[in-house]
Amino acid sequence: MAMGRPRAFDREAALDRAMDVFWRKGYEGATLAELTREMGINPPSLYAAFGNKEGLFTAALDRYSARIESYLREILAAPTAREVVSRMLHGKADYLTDPANPPGCLYVQGGLACGEDAKNVPAELARRRARAEVALRERFEQASAEGDLPPDAVPAVLASLVMTLIQGMDVRASAGATREDLHSLVDLALAGLFPPPAAAPTSDG
Amino acid sequence: MAMGRPRAFDREAALDRAMDVFWRKGYEGATLAELTREMGINPPSLYAAFGNKEGLFTAALDRYSARIESYLREILAAPTAREVVSRMLHGKADYLTDPANPPGCLYVQGGLACGEDAKNVPAELARRRARAEVALRERFEQASAEGDLPPDAVPAVLASLVMTLIQGMDVRASAGATREDLHSLVDLALAGLFPPPAAAPTSDG
DNA sequence: CCTCATTTGTAGTGATCACTACAGATGTGA
């Protein structure tokens, strides 16, 4: 059995380049011409390896998800709900403005509203954002069972608020918000979500 | 002086249809074919009236901004900072899920990441979102001067947090979040931002 | 070395993109 000519490019490295293009331009704004140029391969190689543009996007997204979800698991291992949220939001502030990556998060930059040929893209991105929210909610349910959250706290609502903040931070980062901007709004959000026990906000006058 | 054949379509009504298309599909996902079909006009009429696709988008955006900013002015007239934020967030929860409109907000759905031909679009949308944030920050500065906010509150950071929530809610709405979802996370956010003075969060046991 | 499965680069494919030339239609002013 002959095995055929071996692939001359590194699949994972090429996916990283594709991820970068989709991240900066969105699914619809990324053209095959730019993708192949950045990946350093020709269209037939791309189509043989990934099927079509959407297949390439999904493969790049899978690679992105693997990173994100590995990082998320680390964060969810933090001892308290407050610590989980703090690391998640402050970590996201750093990640969204990391000069090594395009600004923002591929889960949002990929495309929120697309045309007919790309209608799967917003749905797929929403699905992946929802996965993170489920993991966060489950972590809050555990915290609630451990007495680590006030008894009236609703894990699902808390998780949805944290995810809302994260997605809002993403919109801001893509519009040029600085790392400091994001950290300071995270500080304020954390103070509201997990008020320091001894401080009396409106005591003196 | 002859005045030429009069325009046969209603400019404002046509812009409303175009706004709807851009809102659902984003700038890049909206094709001229769909725009002209929905607007009920032919390409030459569109180009005579609006110049090109970007001109049409800007005109639709201007119409959208006029509505948004008029509504924003009403909200900023609320007597207290807390009331401003409450009306803004709860109002946004209703607006983002209003079945009369596409889900989400045109300022975000229009396009966060676009290709080379549309690079002005994300920047223009960011500029308009920033306008709302400035108005909100100025309202908080007024509240701060009136003693309506705690002395350590920073209006700019508070405004950026509220806008972050709004933009995050937009991402969620475009992904199918229900009106109830949004209202409940807004309730939680409001309780954190403006804690009820008499309630002791961790008193009983 | 030969066969064969697969990849690679070249050079395209039809479809669709935003956009427009053109001629007929339409209403205004003289």
Next chain:
DNA sequence: TCACATCTGTAGTGATCACTACAAATGAGG
């Protein structure tokens, strides 16, 4: 009534889109 300025519909324009036919190249079995 007639010239003119503008709009309207038909029917395209070249450019670019995602995608592919094809033959040379490449290396693993036999």
